[in-house]
Amino acid sequence: MTNAHHMLTYICEQPAEKKLFWSGNTICNGEQTIIHGWSKNAPPFILPKDVGFAVGRNTPYKYIVVNIHYFSLLKNDYSGNQLILTHKSRKSHAGVILSGTNQIYLKENTQTIRTPFSCQYKGPTISIFAVSVHTHQWGRVNSLYRVHDYETSLIIKMNPQNPQSFYRLLLPIEIKNNDYIMGQCVFDNNLNKTIHIGETHNDEMCNIYAMYSYNPSQKSINNPPPFPLCWDNAVTQMANLIPDDSVIPPLQLNYINQTIDDEQYISHIKHSMNSSRDLPIIIFNQQNYFIIIITILISFLILLIIGRCMGNLQYFSYMRHGDIINRRKGFQILKQSSDQENDLLD
Known part of the structure; x- marks a missing residue:
């Protein structure tokens, strides 16, 4: 986390600039969806089996753009994400709801400042399986709730000062047509x-x-995901239902699957790559480049040693072959001399 404060990865209809790299706050033009967010040295995140973001042909999304917020301007930085692109279709498509508010005014020397937001969902049933929260240094706790048939259910409550990434919920939360989403920071x-x-x-x-x-x-299939945004306080009366304990950050992420071990990650990679048509896309980081450079140097040294050994072997073979030739020539000379002596004697 010494280089980047946070990093966001988007799929876009068009990039904001016709360049490989650019500075500024603009990311995409046209349709866009965030597919990953990272901050504060957060752990890796992988999608559930048979779930993926639809990109490319027959979708609005033709580009992947990584937006990095640096602590300071750097040179030769290789921060990035590792992504997998596959031609295999997935049973379920993935989408991301961006929820929050612009109504932020933090008066000096003031505590417990609430910034609520709310909206009503209209669309097919969706299933929330992972969440991520984001504030800067003044955030205490972020929370998100679902209201279904007048019953309020907690989706997520997290301390934004913890490592920020997507975390899998222990149990998915279904959002149905006409349900309400509400929350606050x-x-x-x-x-x-x-x-x-x-x-x-x-x-x-x-x-x-x-x-x-x-x-x-x-x-x-050709349209954007059904629920892209829940922004500002569109349904004020629903936001009033946010529980009082929403201002208290959780002691631990006891209802979130925080860890992903190496076996799970490898298994996910194998599952995603079990078709010969699959293609991995890797945006290398510094560690990847270091490993590649070391591997190339070691390979070069091995080839150099093998080449020198082969050269010595050829030289040795040549010398041995030369001795044989010389011996054969000597034998022929001796034989000719002997034949000449016999002729003289005759």
């Missing part, structure tokens, strides 16, 4: 100045990302 400002919304570390943000799966119909 809670802030504490102990400074003698007011903090406003913004993307720099001197500003604040309130974001909760909910990753979900859904079964695409034939009509929706």
Whole structure:
């Protein structure tokens, strides 16, 4: 985390610039969906089996753009993500709900500042299976809830000061047509100045990302995911149902699957790559490049040693072969001399 504060990966209809690299806050033009977010040395995240983001042909998304927020301007940095692109279709498509609010005004020396948001969902049933939260240094706790048939259920409550990435829920949460989504970010400002919304570390943000799966119909395959955004407080009366304990951060992530061991990761890779048509896409980081360089150097040294050994062997063979030739010539000379002497005697 010495180089980048956070990193966001998007799939886009068009990139904001016609360049491989550019600076600025613009990421995509046209349709766009965030597919991963990372901050604070968070652990890796993998999608569930048979779930994937639809990209490429017959979808709105033709490009992948990685947006990195650096602590300072760097040269020769290789921060990035590792992605897998496969031609195998997935049973379920993935989408991400970006929820939060722009209504952030953190008055100086003020604690427990709430910034609620809410919306109503209209669409096919979706299943939330992973979440990620994001604020800057003043965030205390982010929470997200579902209201279904007048019953409120907690989806996620997390401390945004912990490592930020997508975390798998122990149990998926279904969101059905006409359900409500509501949530809030809670802030504490102990400074003698007011903090406003913004993307720099001197500003604040309130974001909760909910990753979900859904079964695409034939009509929706070419369309964006059904629930891209839940922003600001569209349904004020629903936000009033947010529980009082939402201001208290959890002691631990006891309802979230935090860890992914190596066996799970390898198994996921094998499952995704078990077709000869699959193609891995790797955006290398510094460690990848270091390993590649060392491997190339070792291979070069091995080839050099083998080449020298082969050269010595050829030289030795040549010398031995030369001795044989010389001996044969000597034998022929001696034989000719002997024949001449016999002729004289005759």
